Structures are given as C-alpha cells and as structure tokens.
Amino acid sequence: ETTGLADPAPVAQTFFADDFVQANMNLDGILTVVDCKHILPQLREEKPDGVVNEAVEQIAFADRILLNKTDLVTPEEVEKVQAEIRVINKSASIRRTQNSEI
Numbered sequence: 001e002t003t004g005l006a007d008p009a010p011v012a013q014t015f016f017a018d019d020f021v022q023a024n025m026n027l028d029g030i031l032t033v034v035d036c037k038h039i040l041p042q043l044r045e046e047k048p049d050g051v052v053n054e055a056v057e058q059i060a061f062a063d064r065i066l067l068n069k070t071d072l073v074t075p076e077e078v079e080k081v082q083a084e085i086r087v088i089n090k091s092a093s094i095r096r097t098q099n100s101e102i
Contacts, residue, residue, distance in 0.1 A: 007057055032062035033100060036081050037072045043084055059088045064095070071098040 015027040042055040059065065065085060070078050082094060095102065 007052065007054065009057070009061065012061065029063045030061050031064045031066065032058045033066045033068050034059065034081070034085065036067050036069045036078060038069075039081055040084065043088075056088055059085055059092075062089060062092045065089070065092045066097050066100060066102070067094055068097045068100050070096045 012027060012030060014021055015025065016022060039055060043053065043059075045053060045055075047053050067078070067082060067085070073081075078096065085092075085094060
C-alpha cells in the first residue's frame with residue numbers, strides 16, 4: 001500500500017533488486033488509497049521542474065485503487081474523480097469505499 005509515500009517505485013524495486021527480499025517475499029500488487037474528497041487539487045498541483053507529482057505517481061503505479069471517502073462527495077464528483085484516475089491509469093481495478101471498508 002503506497003499511500004503517503006513520495007515515490008512508490010523504490011519500494012516496488014526492492015522486491016526485484018534485493019536478493020533476500022526476492023528469495024523470501026512476493027510482490028502481489030500495488031494498492032493505493034485515493035481520498036475522493038481531496039484528490040483533484042492534489043492531481044492538479046503544479047510542481048517545480050524535475051519534481052514528480054506524488055499523487056499521480058501513486059495512481060500510475062497502482063494495480064488496485066481504493067477510492068475512499070465516496071460518502072463525502074456527490075455521485076457526480078465520484079464519477080469525475082474516477083474519470084481523472086482513468087486518464088492516469090487505465091487498467092487498475094477501482095473499488096469505491098467508505099472508511100476504507102471493503
């Protein structure tokens with residue numbers, strides 16, 4: 001689960017670059033929790049040259065996304081957020097949640 005990390009790539013890379021980790025653990029997938037109420041401004045945040053947008057990176061790397069706090073926005077806003085996620089990542093499964101409950 002990569003929520004809150006600046007860049008999910010180094011974490012995933014550990015599973016392939018470290019011999020001990022590779023021999024003893026398996027990377028099943030990358031899960032990202034998206035805050036439906038606050039994500040759009042984060043996705044649109046302008047960063048200085050050479051600095052990545054962490055929210056975009058996390059969504060791009062994910063193969064599973066929990067779209068959380070859907071109860072705090074309108075159904076139209078949920079659709080808008082999901083559409084923005086699909087622009088960044090067309091293939092991740094998206095599950096809508098409240099309180100991160102599945």
